[in-house]
Amino acid sequence: EAGVVQSPRYKIIEKKQPVAFWCNPISGHNTLYWYRQNLGQGPELLIRYENEEAVDDSQLPKDRFSAERLKGVDSTLKIQPAELGDSAVYLCASSFSSAETQYFGPGTRLLVL
Amino acid sequence: KQEVTQIPAALSVPEGENLVLNCSFTDSAIYNLQWFRQDPGKGLTSLLLIQSSQREQTSGRLNASLDKSSGRSTLYIAASQPGDSATYLCAVKRSNTGKLIFGQGTTLQVKP
Numbered sequence: 071e072a073g074v075v076q077s078p079r080y081k082i083i084e085k086k087q088p089v090a091f092w093c094n095p096i097s098g099h100n101t102l103y104w105y106r107q108n109l110g111q112g113p114e115l116l117i118r119y120e121n122e123e124a125v126d127d128s129q130l131p132k133d134r135f136s137a138e139r140l141k142g143v144d145s146t147l148k149i150q151p152a153e154l155g156d157s158a159v160y161l162c163a164s165s166f167s168s169a170e171t172q173y174f175g176p177g178t179r180l181l182v183l
Numbered sequence: 184k185q186e187v188t189q190i191p192a193a194l195s196v197p198e199g200e201n202l203v204l205n206c207s208f209t210d211s212a213i214y215n216l217q218w219f220r221q222d223p224g225k226g227l228t229s230l231l232l233i234q235s236s237q238r239e240q241t242s243g244r245l246n247a248s249l250d251k252s253s254g255r256s257t258l259y260i261a262a263s264q265p266g267d268s269a270t271y272l273c274a275v276k277r278s279n280t281g282k283l284i285f286g287q288g289t290t291l292q293v294k295p
Contacts, residue, residue, distance in 0.1 A: 110287060111288075112187070112285025112288055113227070113272075113285050115282045115283070126282060161226060163227075168279075168280040168281075171229055172229075174227040176226045177226055
């Protein structure tokens with residue numbers, strides 16, 4: 071069974087440029103999560119989806135970050151414009167429900183210059 | 184606000200040694216606690232999950248304990264191997280559907 075797929079794996083951009091990350095969860099998983107992991111820190115939740123509905127986006131910086139999960143499957147996380155402090159690893163995870171075990175993708179490593 | 188702390192931040196041991204990783208949390212009202220492993224450039228893999236009513240969980244050479252009243256958990260690794268080298272993260276959940284709150288991790292290096 072395929073795990074959580076993320077792309078791209080690495081991205082280098084200049085500040086003020088836009089960037090987007092894509093996540094394909096495990097088939098059948100209704101809950102999808104986006105996390106940000108800064109160097110030397112644990113992941114922090116940005117947003118959680120139940121199917122296509124964002125049920126917890128309290129930690130998402132809404133002035134520059136946006137996310138969508140069309141049709142309740144794939145999801146895209148966007149940053150516009152990117153700032154130097156956005157350099158981090160962006161992890162996607164999915165689970166059957168928010169009460170079940172989360173399975174993590176390999177992440178997208180973003181470097182903003 | 185729940186805070187999760189892991190000590191030490193890094194640990195280097197010779198192969199074969201038994202070792203303990205520590206995790207502490209400030210709010211004892213947790214639903215469960217989970218230990219994850221993260222290899223460089225990869226996502227997180229769940230190792231052990233302890234429900235709030237449990238005291239410990241074991242999987243192979245790994246044993247995790249939970250003392251909710253004191254806000255502590257330990258991950259014991261027996262007979263460490265170079266393949267155990269990775270970052271180990273603990274995370275707590277406040278409720279069944281709540282979000283995971285992670286510690287900053289302990290990076291373990293097991294030298295042959």
